[in-house]
Amino acid sequence: MTNAHDEIFRTLADPTRRAIFERLCREGEKTVAALTAKAGVSQPVVSKHLAALKRAGLVRDRHQGRQTHYSAEFGALAPLVDWANEMTSFWEKKFDALEDLLKRMDQ
Amino acid sequence: MTNAHDEIFRTLADPTRRAIFERLCREGEKTVAALTAKAGVSQPVVSKHLAALKRAGLVRDRHQGRQTHYSAEFGALAPLVDWANEMTSFWEKKFDALEDLLKRMDQ
DNA sequence: CTCATTCATAGCTCACCAGCTATACGCCAA
């Protein structure tokens, strides 16, 4: 398999989309109109980005009358953090191995 | 400004490129030829991806004779982790606020 | 019912980029 992280990375790679996600994280639930007001792009584009974020599991939507409220999905970034920590841990293991080697050379 | 995270996200969004970075993290320093052998794409493509990773500060290169050795750059993922933790912290603050609200309602 | 409002979808265009092949560049060996 290509990693499950694939969709998360690809979804967050677009600046406009990531900015929308950031706003939802910082300011909580927002309607499409509210997001569009400061997104710098047209409403259909915002809707498209929100659909992409939803597909990636990064946001959830709640319908109320004519409006759709979007909010950030808690824990959605966990896989990303886990992956980054895993990558970093490999470096640390290498440094540990180097340390061991140096210790053995000291003896 | 568009965030500094922009280049990191964009660079890691491509599966082939991210796979190359992962290998460098897991297995340490590798030559272009060694990376190409298992990358599933041609050597020029691998070189191009490595150049992109270098531009993003994710890898470093070391020239030795005809070969170029690439390795993952320690700490390169820190901004990404910081960003994710920041986003997550907003959720937690909201939960704290909700807790406070519920406490006040109890009184 | 009729109209306005809010959002989603359709359909298009344009720019970007991942992939390729061909080739240039740099370095070692003979």
Place this chain on the structure above:
DNA sequence: TTGGCGTATAGCTGGTGAGCTATGAATGAG
């Protein structure tokens, strides 16, 4: 120097996707 090897660059092509406008669908107001 000549040739072969490892890597980088040039130049092209196809596919993907972000943006737009126009329009459809659903709901609330009057």
